Each structure stands twice: as C-alpha cells, then as structure tokens.
Amino acid sequence: MNVLAINAMLQGLVGLLGEAARFVVCDGVKPSDGGAITTRLAAAVLAVPAGAIEAGQLTLVQADAGGDMAEATGIASWGRVELADGTWIADFTVSGPSGSGQVKIEVIDPPASDPEGKIYQGGRFYLGSVVLG
Numbered sequence: 001m002n003v004l005a006i007n008a009m010l011q012g013l014v015g016l017l018g019e020a021a022r023f024v025v026c027d028g029v030k031p032s033d034g035g036a037i038t039t040r041l042a043a044a045v046l047a048v049p050a051g052a053i054e055a056g057q058l059t060l061v062q063a064d065a066g067g068d069m070a071e072a073t074g075i076a077s078w079g080r081v082e083l084a085d086g087t088w089i090a091d092f093t094v095s096g097p098s099g100s101g102q103v104k105i106e107v108i109d110p111p112a113s114d115p116e117g118k119i120y121q122g123g124r125f126y127l128g129s130v131v132l133g
Helices: 003-017
Strands: 022-027 039-054 057-062 078-082 088-095
Touching: 003 039, 003 057, 003 088
Parallel strands: none
Antiparallel strands: 022 039, 022 078, 039 057, 078 088
C-alpha cells in the first residue's frame, strides 16, 4: 500500500484515539484480539494527539513525560491500545528486550534475579517508543 494511504489511515486512528486513550500492559495469557483483560499491570495515558505519523508509522506519545503509576506487580506478556472508555483497538505481545514480543518492556535497575519485563506496583511506567504501522 502507498505510504500516503497508510499515513491517512493512521491519521484516522489518531483521531479515533482522542483524549485519554491508553496503552495497557498486562500479564497472563494473551486472549484472542479484544478478549477480556487478564491482570492489568500498568497503563500509559496517551497524549492528544496520541502520537506522530511519519513514513507510514505512528509513534505513540505518553501524555505525562513523568510516566504513569504501575497498578500491579507482574511480568508483562501482552498489551493493548484502548480508548478512554475501554474499547479495544489493538492487542500486542509483550516481552523483555531479549524476547520475541511485538513490544519490548525494559525495566530500569531491576533486582538481579528478576525476569525481564517484571513491573512493580507503585513504580513509574514510561511508554518509551511504541511504533505502529
């Protein structure tokens, strides 16, 4: 598909996301697309607009550069982009940096014995770079 068409579709997605859309990170088994959320570990509220489009890719941007508070402790295994009302938009696999997830989670200064991608309740969750396209 032509990059101009891809950019137009992504611009429609940015418009749909609107205010308070989120990138949610969960643990447990990823359900079928749009299925019930397992344990929600953290949610990054997206900026308005939700990101920048360039060359057929949308880079999501977190609303608060200081991050959002992690809600639970667990190992991130999948994630979801959702609207403010919880409407499902897209699901992704998640892993630590050496894993095979579509989205990589990197924990800053984890305890040496912790598995990659472990998030702690009360810690700060930063979106970093999530690119769709």
